[in-house]
Amino acid sequence: MDLYEAFMNISVAAVSSAVALLLPALGEGVSERAGVLNIGTEGYMIIGALAAYYGYLGLESIWIGFLMAGVAGLILSWVHAFFTITLKRNQIVSGTGLWLFGMGFTAYLFRLVGITAVVEKLKVLAIPGFQEIPYFGSVFFRQNVVGYASFLLVPIFAIALHRTPWGLVNKAAGDSPLAADMAGHNVSMIRYLSIGICGIMAGLGGGYLAIGSLNRFSEGLTAGRGFIAIAIVIFGGWDPKRILGGALFFSFIDSLQLYLQAQGSVIPYPLLIIMPYVLTLMVLAATSKRAKNIPHKLGVPYIRGEE
Amino acid sequence: MNKIFASALSFLIVMGMIAVVFSALIRLSGFELITVYRVLLAGSLGSFGTIGQTLIRMCPLLLASLGLIIAFRCGLWNVGAEGQLFLGAFGATLVGVYVSLPSLWHILLAMGLSFLFGGLWGWAAGFLKTRFNANEVITTLMSNFIAIWITYYFLQFHLKPVRAFNPVSKNILPTAELPILIKGTLVHAGIPIALLLAVAVWFLIHRTYLGYTINAVGANSAGAAYGGIRVDRTVLISMFLSGGFAGLAGMGEVLGVHHLLIRGVSPNYGFIAIAIVLIARVNAFGAIIVSFFFGAVLAGGRHLQAMVGVPTPLVDVLVGLFIISMLLQPLLEKRLAETSPWGKRMEYGSL
Numbered sequence: 001m002d003l004y005e006a007f008m009n010i011s012v013a014a015v016s017s018a019v020a021l022l023l024p025a026l027g028e029g030v031s032e033r034a035g036v037l038n039i040g041t042e043g044y045m046i047i048g049a050l051a052a053y054y055g056y057l058g059l060e061s062i063w064i065g066f067l068m069a070g071v072a073g074l075i076l077s078w079v080h081a082f083f084t085i086t087l088k089r090n091q092i093v094s095g096t097g098l099w100l101f102g103m104g105f106t107a108y109l110f111r112l113v114g115i116t117a118v119v120e121k122l123k124v125l126a127i128p129g130f131q132e133i134p135y136f137g138s139v140f141f142r143q144n145v146v147g148y149a150s151f152l153l154v155p156i157f158a159i160a161l162h163r164t165p166w167g168l169v170n171k172a173a174g175d176s177p178l179a180a181d182m183a184g185h186n187v188s189m190i191r192y193l194s195i196g197i198c199g200i201m202a203g204l205g206g207g208y209l210a211i212g213s214l215n216r217f218s219e220g221l222t223a224g225r226g227f228i229a230i231a232i233v234i235f236g237g238w239d240p241k242r243i244l245g246g247a248l249f250f251s252f253i254d255s256l257q258l259y260l261q262a263q264g265s266v267i268p269y270p271l272l273i274i275m276p277y278v279l280t281l282m283v284l285a286a287t288s289k290r291a292k293n294i295p296h297k298l299g300v301p302y303i304r305g306e307e
Numbered sequence: 308m309n310k311i312f313a314s315a316l317s318f319l320i321v322m323g324m325i326a327v328v329f330s331a332l333i334r335l336s337g338f339e340l341i342t343v344y345r346v347l348l349a350g351s352l353g354s355f356g357t358i359g360q361t362l363i364r365m366c367p368l369l370l371a372s373l374g375l376i377i378a379f380r381c382g383l384w385n386v387g388a389e390g391q392l393f394l395g396a397f398g399a400t401l402v403g404v405y406v407s408l409p410s411l412w413h414i415l416l417a418m419g420l421s422f423l424f425g426g427l428w429g430w431a432a433g434f435l436k437t438r439f440n441a442n443e444v445i446t447t448l449m450s451n452f453i454a455i456w457i458t459y460y461f462l463q464f465h466l467k468p469v470r471a472f473n474p475v476s477k478n479i480l481p482t483a484e485l486p487i488l489i490k491g492t493l494v495h496a497g498i499p500i501a502l503l504l505a506v507a508v509w510f511l512i513h514r515t516y517l518g519y520t521i522n523a524v525g526a527n528s529a530g531a532a533y534g535g536i537r538v539d540r541t542v543l544i545s546m547f548l549s550g551g552f553a554g555l556a557g558m559g560e561v562l563g564v565h566h567l568l569i570r571g572v573s574p575n576y577g578f579i580a581i582a583i584v585l586i587a588r589v590n591a592f593g594a595i596i597v598s599f600f601f602g603a604v605l606a607g608g609r610h611l612q613a614m615v616g617v618p619t620p621l622v623d624v625l626v627g628l629f630i631i632s633m634l635l636q637p638l639l640e641k642r643l644a645e646t647s648p649w650g651k652r653m654e655y656g657s658l
Contacts, residue, residue, distance in 0.1 A: 039386075039444070079631070089634040092384050092444060093585050097630030100578060104623025111618035112336055219620075227448050234445060270460035277452045284446060285439040 010255045011139045018251035019143070019150045020209045024229035025236070025243045026157050027201025033161065033238050034194035035174035035297045039095025040080055041202045042226025043102025044073040048203025049210035050106040053217035056119050065211050066146070066204060073203020074196050076102060081195040085188050088301035099226070107219040121215045122146060146212050157240040170194055174295030177302035187302050202226060224277075231280040237293045250276055310644055317640035325632050329625055338617055346614050347607035357606065359492030363564055365602030367392065367556035367573065369501045371580035372587070372594040373508045374429075374552030379589050380512055381545035382525035387432060387447030388553040389577025390454030391425035395554025397458045398424035399561040400466065400568040403479025410482040417483055418558055425554020426547040428454055433546030437539040443546075451577070462568055476568040485563035495563035502595065504552070509591035521545055553577060574605065575623070582630040601626070 024041050031038055038044070051072035056065030076098055083094040122144035130141040143151070161167040172180035173190040181187050205225070210217045228250055236243035257272040265272065333343050351361045371388045378385035402417035432450055435441040459474070466476035485495040512518040523531040524541045532538045560572050579601055587593030608622035 037444070039448075083631065083634050087634065087638060089638075090585075092386070093581065094631060094634060096386065096578060096581050097627050097634075099627075100575070100623055100630065101627025104620040104625075104627055107620035108336075108618045108624055111620065224452055227445075227452075231445055231449065234442065268460055268464050270456045270463065274453045274456045277449045280449050281435065281441070281446055281453075284441040284449075285435050288439050288441040 006259065008135075008139065010252065010259050012142055013258070014248065014252040014255040015139055016143060016147055016213065017255060018247045019147050020205050020213065020225055021229055021232060021251055022150055022154070022244060022247040023205035023208060024198075024202040024226055025232040025247055026153060026240060027198035027205075028229050029233045029236065029238055029240060029243050030157070030161065030170065030201075031191075031194045031198035032233055032298055033174045033295055034170050034191050035177065035295050035300065035302070036081075036084060036191055036195050036198075037091050037095065037230075037299050038077065038080060038195065038198050038202075039092055039230070040076065040098030040102065040226075041095075041198065041229055042222055042224065043095075043099040044076050044199050044202035045102075045206035045209070045222045045226045046106045046220075047076050047102045048073040048206030049221050050110060050206075050217055051203070052207030053119065053210045054113075054115075056211045057115065057117060062120075062122060062211055066207050069203040069207025069210075070200040071203070073199040073201070073206070075199070077195045077199020077202070078192070080199075081192045084301060085191050085195075088303055091299050091301075103220065106217075110217060110219060116216065119211055119215050122212055144212060146208055150208070151244070154240050154244045161240060171295070173302075174297055177297055181302070181304065191302075202229070205229070228276060228280065231284065234294075235280070235283050235287060237287070238295065239293065250279070253279055313640050313643035317636050317643055320639055321632050321636045324635075325625075325628050328628060328632075332621075332624065333617070336617075338615060342615050343611070343617060346610055347604070349607075350610045351603035351607035355489075356492050359489070359494045360606040360609070361599065361603045362498050363493045363495065363602075364605045365599045366495075366498045366501045366559050366563070367576045368580055368583060368598035368601055369505060369594060370556035370559060371553045371577050372583045372598055373501075373504055373591060374425075374549040374556075375580050375584045376508060376512065376589050376591055376594065377521065377545050377552070378429075378549035379584055380518075380525045381521045381542060382528065383433070383436075383542060383545055383549070384444045385429060385432070385447050385546065385549050386444060386581060387429065387450045387454075387550070387577070388556075388580050389573060389575065390447075390451035391428045391550040391553035392557040392560075392573050392577045393458040394428050394454050394557070395421035395425035395551075396557030396561045396568055396572045397421075397461060398554065399483075399558035400476050400479065403483035403562060404466070404477050404567075407480060408482065413480070413482040414485065414562065417562055418555060421554040421558035422551040423554070425557065426551030429550020429553070430543055430547040432550075433543045436546075437542050458568075459570060462570065466568060474570050478567050479562065483562055484566055485559070493564065495559070497559035497563040501555075501559070504555075505591045505595050508552075512591065517541075517544065553580075575626075579605075579626055582626065582633065585630070586633045586636070601629075 024045055028038055028041055048069035052065040052069035055068035056062050080094050080098055083089045084091045124142055125145050127141050131137045169180060169185050169190055173187050177187045206222055209221060232243055232246035232250060235246040253276050257275050260272055261269045330340055333340055350357055352358055371392060375385060375388055398420035399417040402420050408416060432443050432446045435446050436443045462476060463474045467474050468477055485497050488494045488496060520536045520541045523536055524538050528538050556576060561568055583594055583597045583601055587597045604625060605622060611617040611621060612619045
């Protein structure tokens with residue numbers, strides 16, 4: 001019984017903390033399908049987190065906070081797009097630069113402004129009827145409104161990517177930009193759009209972390225979640241459904257780690273903290289060989305006439 | 308002559324752009340431009356002693372950059388120098404604290420173990436790539452977190468003296484300390500070692516068979532395999548050497564600067580090195596100049612908060628701006644070179 005209770009507690013924590021991984025991973029999945037890797041996802045997230053926090057504090061509306069988070073992520077991601085698509089520069093270097101810039105800029109601004117007030121959290125929204133479903137109900141139906149919306153985005157993304165013309169064109173931009181170009185599609189525009197979606201989603205993910213779950217901002221708040229999101233995308237084979245599975249799995253491991261820490265486990269906590277990262281490596285090793293879905297032109301700028 | 312002119316002019320233009328953006332940021336935050344720049348300059352190049360401050364930051368940057376040059380030349384995006392550096396620092400501390408040997412041998416053994424620790428960590432990412440086809444960008448990125456926390460684990464639970472409060476190791480034995488070369492400054496023997504190794508890496512890349520295979524694999528791994536080069540082996544060797552040099556960077560910090568292991572042994576040296584290598588066009592001699600420059604930025608930034616109240620993360624902002632803006636430089640240079648009647652110049656790879 002004790003074990004069951006522990007398992008339930010960990011699961012509840014895992015599902016709500018999965019949102020901050022799910023949002024950026026969904027966005028990064030779209031962008032990678034179009035052939036663009038965003039190493040700077042972590043940077044989009046943290047800048048989204050700060051924008052959400054100040055937006056909420058300054059304008060006293062949590063929705064304006066989320067709006068600003070999305071816009072901040074979008075702006076930073078389009079800087080990445082400008083360098084990697086318009087100027088055809090290296091995606092890893094641009095991403096690394098934006099990550100460092102984002103971390104530095106948010107910490108700089110946060111110290112400069114010096115406000116550390118705690119904001120009010122979004123209330124958990126109970127959906128009558130659903131909560132009574134045994135096991136499942138009490139684990140999944142304890143989210144705030146943004147949490148529910150995030151999980152709803154999974155089928156929306158899946159349909160958009162797999163069942164719409166846009167999804168197909170987006171995939172073409174990542175698999176064979178030449179073919180997309182010859183079919184009359186503007187590869188640059190497709191990629192700008194996809195990177196923008198990644199930026200918005202990562203910004204919202206950071207915003208959720210700041211005002212949706214932790215109700216404050218702190219330096220380095222995102223703690224590597226942007227990088228784990230990239231790993232989840234690979235783990236999930238660039239497919240929204242499996243990305244959801246990956247996000248839940250990772251946050252379960254992370255919650256387990258936190259739980260063991262709180263219980264005063266015999267394993268020293270630094271070794272618990274690395275569990276999700278070690279797991280990522282193991283999963284990568286196990287799945288990369290058969291990663292058939294990898295966008296063929298991931299990380300490669302498209303230059304007309306050079307293919 | 309004209310190529311050099313185009314190159315120099317393009318660098319100047321990009322630096323000017325960075326200066327404009329950076330100055331605007333300082334002004335918008337309500338600080339005096341002149342004071343900030345004066346503090347930055349005084350803290351990095353103001354006197355004999357502060358040049359030493361610049362040099363001791365240049366040392367780990369250069370060593371980590373040398374490792375990255377080997378990996379990047381091989382087409383491997385090793386972004387794990389930071390973690391490799393931490394493990395190298397850990398290895399050097401083990402030898403420095405727990406082994407007693409005559410001075411020269413003590414230092415050499417510490418160097419060897421730090422190279423081995425960092426190298427094996429890099430090799431592991433190479434192994435995941437060659438054996439399991441795992442993308443090295445992600446694996447090296449993840450391995451940073453693991454290495455930093457493992458180092459911290461040993462520091463907190465094993466290296467730290469029992470009654471100590473802060474997570475710092477015991478001091479290394481005096482025999483393991485890298486000697487100070489210039490009295491009254493912090494300039495330690497690691498700096499000339501790093502410079503010598505820069506020459507060695509240049510020689511390795513441009514004048515040896517191994518360097519040829521590394522370049523060949525980086526330029527076109529399928530072609531290299533067709534030409535009879537063992538690609539997997541080259542990848543593993545490159546990753547080992549790459550991690551090893553980053554490990555040496557950690558060694559220099561422990562044996563030359565702190566003389567013990569601290570938690571914050573590296574302020575993102577391993578990540579800044581990525582920018583250095585890019586700006587230096589993956590060239591070891593270029594890396595010397597660029598890492599000196601970044602060493603100066605970091606040294607200048609260290610007093611910003613204390614002296615003028617500018618939050619220290621401004622230095623990270625500056626480094627990030629540099630990395631992004633320097634992506635413009637090759638384009639500008641090409642454009643400038645093309646406008647002149649004299650020759651065009653080739654661009655290096657996909658950078």
